[in-house]
Amino acid sequence: MDDRALAGDLATAAGELLLQIRVGGLAGKQLGKEGDMRSNEFLMAQLANRRPDDAVLSEESADDKSRLHADRVWIVDPVDGTREYGVPGRTDWAVHVALWSAEGGGTLIAGAVALPALGITYVDDDSVIEPTDGLASSPRGERPRVVVSGSRPPAFSQPVADAIGGTVLQMGSAGAKAMAVVRGEADAYVHAGGQYEWDSAAPVAVAEAKGLWCGRIDGSPLVYNRDDTYLPDLVICRPELRDKIIAVTSAG
Incomplete structure (x- = not known):
């Protein structure tokens, strides 16, 4: 599996896990803490298994400075918007999975953002994304x-x-x-x-x-x-x- 597909798959799977945790009876800060921990454990284990030679920078793990000398570094946020995740009905939270490469002086070469509560994952390709649930789409004639x-x-x-x-x-x-x-x-x-x-x-x-x-x-x-x-x-x-x-x- 290539890096872009892997980023998308991992963000999506972590999001599905977070949805399962969300209906387990926890709420508020306790839910956010549990979601952060378990999503991070999942992503770190998957990357260790599927990209063992790559470094990882995660919000929820200790920063291993060996990444500064690595050719490839995954940059992940297991729950982006932890506060919103802990509020029933909120959909504006996400899972982030990106890959940085040292080539060319350092650049992002893959990325995926899952919005699990909306059932959507976006990846860094040129596919057309149709508006979905969330904010109502505004005609171009309306104010920006x-x-x-x-x-x-x-x-x-x-x-x-x-x-x-x-x-x-x-x-x-x-x-x-x-x-x-x-x-x-x-x-x-x-x-x-x-x-x-x-x-x-x-x-x-x-x-x-x-x-x-x-x-x-x-x-x-x-x-x-x-x-x-x-x-x-x-x-x-x-x-x-x-x-x-x-x-x-x-x-x-």
Whole structure:
């Protein structure tokens, strides 16, 4: 199985496991903790078995710095949006599985984002994704939507929306917000409240494959598999909106 197919299969399977755990009687923080642990155990075991020579960076495992010298590093978030996962009925949580390669100076070469509560997994290919349940699709004649964190919206949320003549919409999970832009249900996702590499690696791999622009709020590129995994800000948007958005987000 190639890397892209493996990323998709693992994200999907971890999502199915999380759905099973979710109906087991736990709730809130206890459910989130159990989901994080068991999804991480599943992903780490699968990667150890199926890609034993690759390194892994996971939110829920100790950071093995040998990855800094590895040719290939899987970057995973077993539950992106743990808080939303613990709330009955919430669908805006995800599983992220991405693969970074040292070739060419370092780049993401595969990625998958599963939205288990919606029964969807997106991978980094050029297939056409049809809008699904979640945010209602808006005709292009309507005002653009800028999705931001529901718990940590950036100060420039409204100025960004104003710059593109749009509106602000809050959601959970970086993966859910990024995939809303992929589906065309939103036009941009902006974030500056703090993230780590596992929060954005898989969503960025998918979004870039769909033709979206992805980068830092100052317009610089996103760099993965660094010693310091803190990657605090992110913009994912339709390419034609990039300059207007960066003009706002880079102004400080």
